[in-house]
Amino acid sequence: MKCRKCKAQAAVALPSHNTAFCPDCYLLFFRSQVERTLHKQRMAKAGSPILVALSGGKDSLALALQLHELGYAVHGLHVDLAIPDYSALAKQFCEKFCSTINVPLTIIELREEGLAIPLIKSRIKRPICSVCGKLKRYFFNKFAVENNFPVLATGHNLDDEVSRLFANTIRWDASYLSDQGPVLPAEAGFARKIKPLYRLSEFEIANFCFLKNLEHVTAACPYSPKASFPVYKSLWNKLEERMPGAKIQFYENFLRDGRPVFAAWAEQQTDLEPCPGCGYPTSSGLCGVCRIRKMVGAGVNGPGVSDLDSKQAG
Amino acid sequence: MITVLLEPERRQLHYPKLNTVLQLLHELKLGQTDVLVIRDKELLTQDRSLAPGDTITVRRVTSRG
Ligand code: SF4
Ligand SMILES: [Zn+2]
Ligand SMILES: [Zn+2]
Numbered sequence: 001m002k003c004r005k006c007k008a009q010a011a012v013a014l015p016s017h018n019t020a021f022c023p024d025c026y027l028l029f030f031r032s033q034v035e036r037t038l039h040k041q042r043m044a045k046a047g048s049p050i051l052v053a054l055s056g057g058k059d060s061l062a063l064a065l066q067l068h069e070l071g072y073a074v075h076g077l078h079v080d081l082a083i084p085d086y087s088a089l090a091k092q093f094c095e096k097f098c099s100t101i102n103v104p105l106t107i108i109e110l111r112e113e114g115l116a117i118p119l120i121k122s123r124i125k126r127p128i129c130s131v132c133g134k135l136k137r138y139f140f141n142k143f144a145v146e147n148n149f150p151v152l153a154t155g156h157n158l159d160d161e162v163s164r165l166f167a168n169t170i171r172w173d174a175s176y177l178s179d180q181g182p183v184l185p186a187e188a189g190f191a192r193k194i195k196p197l198y199r200l201s202e203f204e205i206a207n208f209c210f211l212k213n214l215e216h217v218t219a220a221c222p223y224s225p226k227a228s229f230p231v232y233k234s235l236w237n238k239l240e241e242r243m244p245g246a247k248i249q250f251y252e253n254f255l256r257d258g259r260p261v262f263a264a265w266a267e268q269q270t271d272l273e274p275c276p277g278c279g280y281p282t283s284s285g286l287c288g289v290c291r292i293r294k295m296v297g298a299g300v301n302g303p304g305v306s307d308l309d310s311k312q313a314g
Numbered sequence: 315m316i317t318v319l320l321e322p323e324r325r326q327l328h329y330p331k332l333n334t335v336l337q338l339l340h341e342l343k344l345g346q347t348d349v350l351v352i353r354d355k356e357l358l359t360q361d362r363s364l365a366p367g368d369t370i371t372v373r374r375v376t377s378r379g
Contacts, residue, residue, distance in 0.1 A: 001359045011357040015346060020359060159376075203347035206375035210350055210357060218322050233376065241345050 012207045016244045023211050030208045034066045034196050041183050043194040044151050049073040051149040051191075053140045054097075054105070056090030056217040058209045059155030061097050063197050065214060067153065068101050076105040077143055079136050082116035083221060090217045097215075108139045114298030121223065123296045128223050131292060138280065138289045144191035156195040159202045162247045163232035165254055178266035181255055189274060189281035199248060316364055318342075321373040335370075336360040342372065349374050 001010040003022035010020035021029055037043070044050055052064045054076045068074045078094040081087045091107065098105035110116050115135060121128045144152040161180075168176040186192040197205065209216060239246050272281040277290035286294070318327040318338065332338050335351050335358050342349075351358045352371040364370065 001361050010359050013346065013359040023357070201347065202375045203350075206350055206373070207357065210352070210373075220322075230376070237345055237348060240347070 011211075012204075014204065016201070016240060016248065018244065026207060027211055030200070030204065031066060031069070033200060033204075034063075035070060037182070037196050037199055038070070038194075041194070043183060043196055044072065044153075047071050047073065048150055049075060050194075051075050051077055051140075051144050051147075051152045053136070053152065053154045054078045054094045055155070056093040057155070058214065058216040059157050059160075059197060059202075059205055061093070061155075061214055061216050062205050062208050062212075063153060063155040064097070064103070065101065065212060066208075067196065068103060074101075074103045075149070076103055077140060078105060078107045079139050080107055080109045080111070081132060081136075082109070082111040083118060083223065086217075086219055086221050087117075089219055093215060093217045106143065108143065110135065110139075115293065115296065117223070120292065120296055124292065127225070129225055132223075134288050135292070138287075141191050141193075142280070145189065149191060151194055152191045153194050153196055155197055157197045157200055157202055157205055158247055158251065159233050159236065161195070161198050162236055162251050165251060166232050166236065174262050174265055175269075177259065178262035179259075181259060187281070188272065189279065198251075201247070315366060317369045319369065319371045321371060331366075332364050334360065334364060335362050338364065338370065338372070344372070347375070 001013055001020045002008065003010045003025050004019045005025040005028075006022060008022040008025075011023045012026045013020040050067055050072045052060065052067065052074050054060045054064060056078070064074050064076060076094060076098045078091060080091050094105060094107075117128065117132055117135075120131055124131060140152055140154075143149075161182075165177075165180055168180065182195045182198040184190070184193040208214075236247055270283050272283055274280070275282045275285075275287035275290055277286050277293075280287040280289065282288070292298075316329045316332050316338075318329065319325075320327065320342075329338070329341065332341065338351070339346060339349075339360060346360050350371075350373045351360075351362075352373065353364075353368055358370075
């Protein structure tokens with residue numbers, strides 16, 4: 001196979017785009033994909049500050065690197081989950097990465113909040129990943145809002161987005177379907193959120209990381225589930241193999257035709273109000289994180305416990 | 315003999331004869347975009363030929379956790 005642009009030996013073949021690139025042309029392709037998404041979805045103004053949520057994995061580091069190279073003022077934010085055999089490594093990769101490209105990094109230690117994930121796992125029956133995800137979103141958002149970042153970027157890729165959309169569709173979860181997308185506008189208490197890699201697959205990002213020599217954590221979290229997402233991902237990969245372009249079509253058509261319908265429905269539902277414990281927007285009573293704090297005995301000063309989760313996806 | 319190193323499992327496999335990357339992917343029951351196929355720090359597309367003595371890294375792209 002030859003590179004589509006310069007006819008050199010190709011290194012990366014992309015069936016969904018029906019094309020192939022040599023290493024240099026592939027990196028230009030990747031860059032222009034991200035640039036186009038930022039521009040088309042009006043995600044962030046050229047050169048503006050962007051808070052990037054860093055896990056230490058390939059997606060978030062690739063995102064930060066590409067945004068940095070595009071001239072955005074990247075500020076990294078990492079939440080240390082205090083998970084044995086995993087969190088220390090993940091943090092090291094974030095630190096090394098940020099110091100190499102010379103961008104600021106803030107680290108939030110869940111242990112210092114009394115919310116170390118192993119502690120929560122030992123005290124709360126709910127699936128740990130949903131609690132962990134909730135905590136990460138909460139602290140990313142809190143930091144972005146309190147420090148006036150115009151936008152918070154996460155490394156969600158096409159495969160993440162498609163499998164999440166598929167999971168929400170299988171359940172017909174109207175609430176999630178109403179606000180899943182690559183851009184979530186700022187609302188009272190919520191930072192503006194963007195996913196500049198949402199059109200790029202895991203395969204495309206892995207190729208970028210390899211060609212950029214980007215070191216990232218490869219160890220899996222010991223609590224990583226054998227849950228539904230990997231099942232959906234492999235189903236979708238099989239589908240994509242037989243119908244190249246199926247993923248992006250499913251997702252973009254949802255954004256165009258499906259989401260507006262659910263968003264109109266959501267307009268009629270209950271409004272969000274500040275949590276009495278911490279001020280985070282929530283549908284009623286204490287927010288999810290304050291309820292977790294209460295359950296693990298980390299202390300909040302709010303009243304009763306409600307059943308409704310704050311519905312931010314991410 | 316062709317040596318194949320599977321990542322992240324770090325498992326080693328040996329094949330007496332394989333002609334192309336595509337054949338290797340078929341042997342491993344993997345799709346073209348499930349993995350990176352690497353030889354001497356170079357990425358290989360599925361049409362590339364393999365030769366006896368090659369050491370090939372097959373790195374899964376799915377992230378977990
Ligand atoms: S696998 Fe679950 S517990 Fe581990 S980091 Fe991811 S969300 Fe958190
Ligand atoms: Zn080229
Ligand atoms: Zn709260």
